[in-house]
Amino acid sequence: MEKRVTFSKWTIGILFAVPQLVLIFTFFYWPAGQAVYWSLTLQQPWGGGNIWVGLDNFRSILSNADYWNSISASLVFAAISTGLAMFIALVLAALTDRQLAGSRLYRVVLIWPYGIAAPALAMAFRFILAPEAGFMAVVNRVWPGFWDPGLDGADAMASIIVAFSWKYVGYNFIFFLAAFQAIPRSLIEAAAMDGSGVIRRFWDIQFPLITPTIFFLLVINITESFQDSFGIVDIMTAGGPANATNLMVYKIYSDGFKGLDYSGAAAQSIILMLLIIVLTIFQFRFIERRVHYR
């Protein structure tokens, strides 16, 4: 049975909840509410008050081809980087789980990338993936013109996907490894006695038992790929070339603070928020059904 703390007076319970409520209100509901308000008005770039315009901001954004391009770029980025980060982490964790010697070290080493700020790691990848120097320069030497993220939109998209995935592989690995190790050893042994080989055991026993973790990471990775990608895009490609990597979160920033279209940017952030909410609801509705909770 779960133990619950009960308070004799409901006021004490409220008092305990107040700090968290204040934080959530100050840093989430209030700014979000402000953004909703701004998105429905036209704000003067140099101050001087707002003019109520209703849904005009949304109409103009959604009729803009650049914005639809940004949405599809974001979806491509989210799908590929989440898939890559989760797949690599899953393989690494499955291998680490089998051979436990030194797994503590891997665990520490692999969590580090997650601790690195996005701009810093983007800087590192900018050097690594620079077409004229670094690793890719070697490839370019063999196949001239093979790689140039400054000119080729697909190369630029690949660069930011690699950088983002690199950061999240470590994060995902920790969760996957913990999930694997939470599976009782005797289950694996029982499956071995039942005649199941390593690969078969993975698909029949381990994989179904870590589905709660896979689901959790899927939600987190997709959400983060819409939000945490900003620093990487800003440093590595600045949305270019030709808007190929102008992800939604970056477009909000560039339209708002470079283009000084505060109201349009506010409307875009509302759309991004709705998109993430819809995606998350979708995942809970349709994917969570396949999750086995123990």
Added chain:
Amino acid sequence: MASITIRDVKKSYAKMQVVHGVDLDIRSGEFVVILGPSGCGKSTLLRMIAGLEDISGGEIAIDGTVVNKLEPRERGCAMVFQNYALYPHMSVAQNIGYSLKVAGVPAAERQLRIQAVARTLELEQLLDRRPMALSGGQRQRVAMGRAMIREPKVFLFDEPLSNLDAKLRVQMRSEIRKLHRRLNATSVFVTHDQVEAMTLADRLVVMNGGRVEQVGTPGEIYTRPASRFVATFVGAPAMNILEGTVDLDGLSLLGGSRRLTIARAGLPVGTKVAMGVRPEAVRLVAPGTAGALKATVDLVEELGAGRVIYVDLDGAPFSVMTSEAVHPEPGSAVGLKLSPDDMHFFSSETGTRLDVFKASVPEPAL
């Protein structure tokens, strides 16, 4: 059905050796129980037979085939685990049928065999349930079913009853026994519970500290323990042990305050000997009876059918088990009568059994 031959099998982890050269022959169709305290290497030995642990030295053969390098699935053993190890995401039917599915048995035949096993174990009503929704005894039966359905050459049991409550344990014990009588498959059962061991075993293997202390029928183990360890480990309450030293006339016990006049049969004077006698072999008599030991009652434990009387024998603890309706008060004096036929002697140094005293003792003068 298969025989198992274990030759000088050793197991070490890094620097620690946990099994020190075990030799054992298990006959086809035999029910062998490995009994020992925790950490004695009994589970490790079982897991080496199963193929879940590497064998560091020696060899294990099943039906004449050395299996040292074979994968668990190639050995033809089925195992019942202590915590059952049921797959939590599969139904009872899927759990039982998993090995058949892996082996590629067609679904229709699989269903038939699952049904057959479920019928024997009375699990028919539960086939669609998940392990979570089962009681301890039901989970235990599913684990048994999962082992049975493969019709294995060898059944391995790793303390399968220790998670059950006392009543269920007794019930499952007899079910396992009946099942073995019907299937007649070679079975190796590991436990630390001596009642379980005595009741189930055709032959009992007592292990201690990674070595086999004795192999024999439960009767042999009880009546002729091969070492002091076996003598005190098997039997409840434990066998009484009195330390003594061989002198010119025989054996003097309890630091010289009691004497056992027996022929010393070639043992040099000064040899340290431990004399053991089972609590149920001691007779309670009136204090002062000729040839009886005088002791003071410490505590009486009522068992219903009988009682255990803990007494103090010149500072040494001693216990007596009796079914007579005697209820001595704590602190009162009692007499204890021992028969030479019930005495066991062990070397104090090595703990091994000494049979030198027995034959030549007509009646001990104590």
